[in-house]
Amino acid sequence: MDLSLVIPIYNEAENIPLLISAITNSLKDTNFTYEIICVDDGSIDGSIEVLRSVAKIHSHVKAIILRRNYGQTPAMAAGFEKATGKIIITLDGDLQNDPADIPLLVAKLEEGYDLVSGWRKNRQDDTLTRLLPSKIANWIISKITGVKLNDYGCSLKAYRSELIADLNLYGELHRFLPALAYIEGAKITEIPVNHHARRFGKSKYGLGRTFRVIMDLLTVFFIKKFLTRPMHVFGFFGLFSLILGVMIGSYLTFIKLGLGKSIADRPLLILCVLLILTGVQLFCFGLLGELLMRTYHESQQRPIYRIREIVNN
Known part of the structure; x- marks a missing residue:
């Protein structure tokens, strides 16, 4: 046909x-x-x-x-x-x-x-x-x-x-x-x-x-x-969030231990915890995405490339 x-x-x-x-x-x-x-x-x-x-x-x-x-x-x-x-x-x-x-x-x-x-x-x-x-x-x-x-x-x-x-x-x-x-x-x-x-x-x-x-x-x-590299997007934002959270946490630790000031009433403390948890979650999403991507391609025997033609003698 x-x-x-x-x-x-x-x-x-x-x-x-x-x-x-x-x-x-x-x-x-x-x-x-x-x-x-x-x-x-x-x-x-x-x-x-x-x-x-x-x-x-x-x-x-x-x-x-x-x-x-x-x-x-x-x-x-x-x-x-x-x-x-x-x-x-x-x-x-x-x-x-x-x-x-x-x-x-x-x-x-x-x-x-x-x-x-x-x-x-x-x-x-x-x-x-x-x-x-x-x-x-x-x-x-x-x-x-x-x-x-x-x-x-x-x-x-x-x-x-x-x-x-x-x-x-x-x-x-x-x-x-x-x-x-x-x-x-x-x-x-x-x-x-x-x-x-x-x-x-x-x-x-x-x-x-x-x-x-x-x-x-x-x-x-x-x-x-x-599609074939979900960790690149989730991992990037996860790493950024985690680093920012650790930096804020280090700053608050210095204020608490070095200067002896209270940090319990500071909004930065909540932001620090939120950023660290978000970073860990995004990393987990990236890992799950990588596993799902491999399952998707391997279960269907679906290649990650397409060949248009092969030329030989």
Whole structure:
């Protein structure tokens, strides 16, 4: 199989037949063999029935029905697990992504990239509630992760299947797939793609996701910087706290024993104890992190490096 198209579905009953038709038309003049994997994430609007009927009609459509609404990341993970194509394409089920851009993504991927991300350059969404927050978020994410993209939120992306095999998705990390792929050593690029206004249904995105995005961003930042060396971050702050606490303790000891003054009513005494305890705890966190990191890699036989190619005679 050349292509696997993974499409998370949540309450998109009216869009599904049109989307399948648009994908089929965009690929009919190519030589690609492909499959369309639609993952229903607990829809309650009749999308499940529509997917069942479409899957029975079209041999290249596979419908995966999840037991309840898990979220977009688990839905994508379910689709990735069942995908058999050499290249995996993701897109939304709301018809805002244009299936006509799929051949362009594949062509760009074949230039030697591992991931090609779509950029909704002329995005058809509300300015205040969608466009402005998105621009701010994209700038922040690019700065923190080190992967500069204009549009992290675009679901239309193309991946090599071996890259997807290296990625483990949890929480709501689907929006940070380029950053996670970069951690695995992937070559990433971005191309402008079409974007259409929503015709049917309601958007599932809003400002309410801001907090979760921030938490996931901090997770990605830690994974990128310290996944294989957690002691470097915990140990540094632990050592700093411990040294500062010992210095303050030495000063208070001199005051008590050398000068004979009382230190019981000094706030520095509480700060000294707090810093020493914090330093010891951070060291313990670092050691536990090192043990967990080794368990994580060794239990999965997961290497701490990725080889792109081996050249010999």
